[in-house]
Amino acid sequence: MRIAGVMTGTSFDAIDVALCDIEQKGGRDAVSLFAFTSVPFSEQTQDLLAQSQQANASLEELSDLAFALAREYADAITAVERQHNVHADAIAIHGQTIWHHPPLSTWQIGNGSALSAMLGRTVISDFRSADVALGGQGAPLVPIFDHATICDNRLHRIALNIGGMANVTIMPPSCSLDSLIAFDTGPGNVWIDAGARLTFGKKFDNNGSIAQAGRVITPMLAEMKTLPYFAAEPPKSTGRELFTLKEAQRLITKYSHPSSPLEDVVTTMTELSAWSIADHVMRYAPATQEIIVSGGGSQNSFLMERIALLLEENHSPAQLVVHQHWQEKEAMAFAYLGYLTLMGRPGNVPYVTGASRMAILGSVSRSVVL
Amino acid sequence: MRIAGVMTGTSFDAIDVALCDIEQKGGRDAVSLFAFTSVPFSEQTQDLLAQSQQANASLEELSDLAFALAREYADAITAVERQHNVHADAIAIHGQTIWHHPPLSTWQIGNGSALSAMLGRTVISDFRSADVALGGQGAPLVPIFDHATICDNRLHRIALNIGGMANVTIMPPSCSLDSLIAFDTGPGNVWIDAGARLTFGKKFDNNGSIAQAGRVITPMLAEMKTLPYFAAEPPKSTGRELFTLKEAQRLITKYSHPSSPLEDVVTTMTELSAWSIADHVMRYAPATQEIIVSGGGSQNSFLMERIALLLEENHSPAQLVVHQHWQEKEAMAFAYLGYLTLMGRPGNVPYVTGASRMAILGSVSRSVVL
Numbered sequence: 229m230r231i232a233g234v235m236t237g238t239s240f241d242a243i244d245v246a247l248c249d250i251e252q253k254g255g256r257d258a259v260s261l262f263a264f265t266s267v268p269f270s271e272q273t274q275d276l277l278a279q280s281q282q283a284n285a286s287l288e289e290l291s292d293l294a295f296a297l298a299r300e301y302a303d304a305i306t307a308v309e310r311q312h313n314v315h316a317d318a319i320a321i322h323g324q325t326i327w328h329h330p331p332l333s334t335w336q337i338g339n340g341s342a343l344s345a346m347l348g349r350t351v352i353s354d355f356r357s358a359d360v361a362l363g364g365q366g367a368p369l370v371p372i373f374d375h376a377t378i379c380d381n382r383l384h385r386i387a388l389n390i391g392g393m394a395n396v397t398i399m400p401p402s403c404s405l406d407s408l409i410a411f412d413t414g415p416g417n418v419w420i421d422a423g424a425r426l427t428f429g430k431k432f433d434n435n436g437s438i439a440q441a442g443r444v445i446t447p448m449l450a451e452m453k454t455l456p457y458f459a460a461e462p463p464k465s466t467g468r469e470l471f472t473l474k475e476a477q478r479l480i481t482k483y484s485h486p487s488s489p490l491e492d493v494v495t496t497m498t499e500l501s502a503w504s505i506a507d508h509v510m511r512y513a514p515a516t517q518e519i520i521v522s523g524g525g526s527q528n529s530f531l532m533e534r535i536a537l538l539l540e541e542n543h544s545p546a547q548l549v550v551h552q553h554w555q556e557k558e559a560m561a562f563a564y565l566g567y568l569t570l571m572g573r574p575g576n577v578p579y580v581t582g583a584s585r586m587a588i589l590g591s592v593s594r595s596v597v598l
Numbered sequence: 599m600r601i602a603g604v605m606t607g608t609s610f611d612a613i614d615v616a617l618c619d620i621e622q623k624g625g626r627d628a629v630s631l632f633a634f635t636s637v638p639f640s641e642q643t644q645d646l647l648a649q650s651q652q653a654n655a656s657l658e659e660l661s662d663l664a665f666a667l668a669r670e671y672a673d674a675i676t677a678v679e680r681q682h683n684v685h686a687d688a689i690a691i692h693g694q695t696i697w698h699h700p701p702l703s704t705w706q707i708g709n710g711s712a713l714s715a716m717l718g719r720t721v722i723s724d725f726r727s728a729d730v731a732l733g734g735q736g737a738p739l740v741p742i743f744d745h746a747t748i749c750d751n752r753l754h755r756i757a758l759n760i761g762g763m764a765n766v767t768i769m770p771p772s773c774s775l776d777s778l779i780a781f782d783t784g785p786g787n788v789w790i791d792a793g794a795r796l797t798f799g800k801k802f803d804n805n806g807s808i809a810q811a812g813r814v815i816t817p818m819l820a821e822m823k824t825l826p827y828f829a830a831e832p833p834k835s836t837g838r839e840l841f842t843l844k845e846a847q848r849l850i851t852k853y854s855h856p857s858s859p860l861e862d863v864v865t866t867m868t869e870l871s872a873w874s875i876a877d878h879v880m881r882y883a884p885a886t887q888e889i890i891v892s893g894g895g896s897q898n899s900f901l902m903e904r905i906a907l908l909l910e911e912n913h914s915p916a917q918l919v920v921h922q923h924w925q926e927k928e929a930m931a932f933a934y935l936g937y938l939t940l941m942g943r944p945g946n947v948p949y950v951t952g953a954s955r956m957a958i959l960g961s962v963s964r965s966v967v968l
Contacts, residue, residue, distance in 0.1 A: 284654040291697035291705040298731065327661035333712075335661040339703075341724045341961050342731035354711045358965040361668065361712035572964065591711050591961035594942065595728040 229570070232308075232316040233563025234301050236324050237391065240277045242266045243304045246559035247316055250567045257376045259564050263312040264556045267304040273297065280326050280337070290337070297324060297338035302346045318350040319343065320566025320590075322558075325356075328367075328467075334360045344593035352566040355589045359576040364583025365465050371397040371410040371580050372568070373561035379403060384515045386546070389557070390416040390525020393466060394505055398513040409512060410580045411462035414455075414504040415471045415497075416525050422476035423497040427490040436530025439498040442491030448483035452500050462512065463582055501525070502534035510542050522551040522558075565589060599940070602678070602686040603933025604671050606694050607761065610647045612636045613674045616929035617686055620937045627746045629934050633682040634926045637674040643667065650696050650707070660707070667694060667708035672716045688720040689713065690936025690960075692928075695726075698737075698837075704730045714963035722936040725959045729946040734953025735835055741767040741780040741950050742938070743931035749773060754885045756916070759927070760786040760895020763836060764875055768883040779882060780950045781832035784825075784874040785841045785867075786895050792846035793867040797860040806900025809868040812861030818853035822870050832882065833952055871895070872904035880912050892921040892928075935959060 233246045247263040269277070276293045279285055285293075301321055309315055321343065323336030340353030356366035374387035374397040387397040394416035398409040417432065424430040424438055433439055457466055480493050509516055525531055532548055539546050551557055568575045574586035603616045617633040639647070646663045649655055655663075671691055679685055691713065693706030710723030726736035744757035744767040757767040764786035768779040787802065794800040794808055803809055827836055850863050879886055895901055902918055909916050921927055935945045944956035 287697045291703040295703040327657045333661040333665040341727040345728035345731035357711040358715035361715035587715050587965040591963045593961045595957040
């Protein structure tokens with residue numbers, strides 16, 4: 229089955245479309261990527277998205293945004309299909325998260341039925357609601373994809389994604405779905421980006437070049453390590469509501485002296501991410517042999533180096549490997565989740581999300597041309 | 599197939615649940631009702647719904663409302679199933695319309711995927727989006743149900759629903775879907791209710807007893823008849839945005855003299871509804887023999903009498919008949935629309951809605967227990 233996975237992250241900048249072939253091979257699901265594109269949102273939709281984050285978005289703005297996103301998705305999918313002269317059988321959209329507050333509710337905006345009508349194609353949408361309705365966190369949902377594509381028969385592996393936050397899926401050899409452990413380790417790029425922005429006015433620390441030039445501010449790192457999130461036992465998940473820009477600013481103001489180089493702030497933030505990742509690996513998966521890294525953080529070679537060194541210092545045998553599809557992985561994961569839904573198979577892992585049971589995720593719209 | 603149709607109207611007061619058996623009989627769909635209940639919304643949800651209509655509902659309120667509605671629907675369905683000791687195979691929900699502005703967007707809030715997870719049942723939701731995405735009005739959607747259940751082999755029939763607005767589906771004998779004519783004739787109860795409230799402080803004119811005691815204010819009726827909506831050609835649709843409480847108030851203030859009985863206002867409003875219905879029948883379906891009336895207005899015997907008399911005065915052969923399921927019909931229609939979606943059949947009638955093509959409506963969530 230050929231499915232387009234459509235993912236848009238919390239930075240509201242672009243639509244990732246991953247066209248995947250998904251099939252069963254020897255009792256296992258095989259997901260292969262054959263086309264990918266990342267299309268920037270139109271300015272109008274970016275404005276609508278930014279407005280939606282205001283406390284007082286109107287019903288009109290939100291209703292129009294759901295349809296506007298469908299149109300943007302339709303255009304992005306059509307573009308990548310034309311470019312590669314292919315055609316997806318179905319489309320799985322994550323939608324744009326504008327509210328996520330389990331166990332009460334979650335909201336990924338983007339109208340699946342409208343998109344289905346626009347393209348005359350089957351669309352799967354709203355993947356997180358069922359898990360939240362069952363008392364789960366509605367996240368993470370990628371572990372079932374990690375299990376299908378990264379779990380090895382002989383190696384102890386971890387799938388590590390370093391986006392705004394960092395998360396791991398821990399997979400002993402041939403592990404079953406119900407023995408998976410997956411959780412957020414804490415900040416990924418979020419506070420590194422904050423540091424780069426607040427000190428150098430840069431959007432992010434390209435390849436870790438700022439951090440590489442500085443030194444760790446020891447008392448600042450020590451204070452950050454005391455955040456209760458790090459010591460808490462999984463399952464656990466976090467987000468920008470804990471690792472806020474405001475808190476980053478407070479820490480920077482408190483610890484950066486006028487005489488010390490500005491780089492030190494970014495170095496310290498990078499060290500926090502590296503430490504929290506390595507520490508969780510040591511605590512929960514000391515036997516890990518390979519860590520397959522995806523997300524923007526996999527391209528920060530200084531961060532990667534620091535994680536590797538911290539593991540080595542702790543006698544971990546784990547090697548870091550950049551995922552072949554470090555950029556495409558999340559969109560591929562949603563293509564796979566859409567496939568599972570169409571096959572009538574569950575997509576959530578209750579032990580990981582905290583849901584009371586497995587569930588077939590999402591809603592399927594089949595407004596095909598008749 | 600046993601499907602629960604769940605309908606909630608614009609008055610935010612109750613959830614109508616119609617449990618229907620739907621099957622094909624001799625090439626035609628047969629829909630039979632075997633249980634119905636109307637459950638009042640909880641006060642909390644009514645408050646949330648009222649807040650959602652404010653310009654500035656927060657993302658949190660709207661996200662929570664979508665899940666709260668799912669919970670209310672789940673409770674209502676469970677209640678009617680226990681009461682009648684039955685079990686629906688699937689549930690079709692209309693959701694609560696909080697924004698409807700074709701061709702840009704439409705929004706029926708109420709999370710189908712969450713409801714599916716809560717009940718472990720297949721849920722069909724969001725019936726209007728596909729039609730709007732195809733350039734249609736997303737309404738009316740009931741005509742395909744009228745066609746299946748009311749169209750006769752020999753008789754010229756009209757299905758007339760008198761809710762807040764009044765609408766007709768015109769069906770010559772054995773008519774095909776693409777020869778259906780359906781549109782809103784104008785106000786149903788909306789201005790009668792407004793009159794009853796503004797003059798007597800009553801929610802509605804029970805059985806037309808107020809109107810029956812008064813006389814038509816001729817210049818007021820004459821002014822109202824000049825509203826361009828009445829002369830416009832179908833397809834056309836209207837709502838409370840045209841027939842506002844404010845405009846009703848203006849007309850009442852202008853035409854009711856301190857010396858004349860207050861009843862006259864309600865009589866005049868009733869006459870406007872009766873005239874606009876009868877006039878459209880004469881203009882677009884003079885051969886009509888039977889008018890099958892549903893909705894709250896079918897229980898206003900004075901209104902029904904006036905429609906019948908106006909038709910008779912114009913030599914129409916049409917007889918008014920109250921629909922066997924005058925109260926349950928809308929919820930039954932959505933059970934049928936859900937059935938069509940599950941069967942992979944379209945639910946919209948493009949000539950009626952203005953959509954560019956037929957479409958399988960809605961989204962299907964199958965978060966069943968595995």
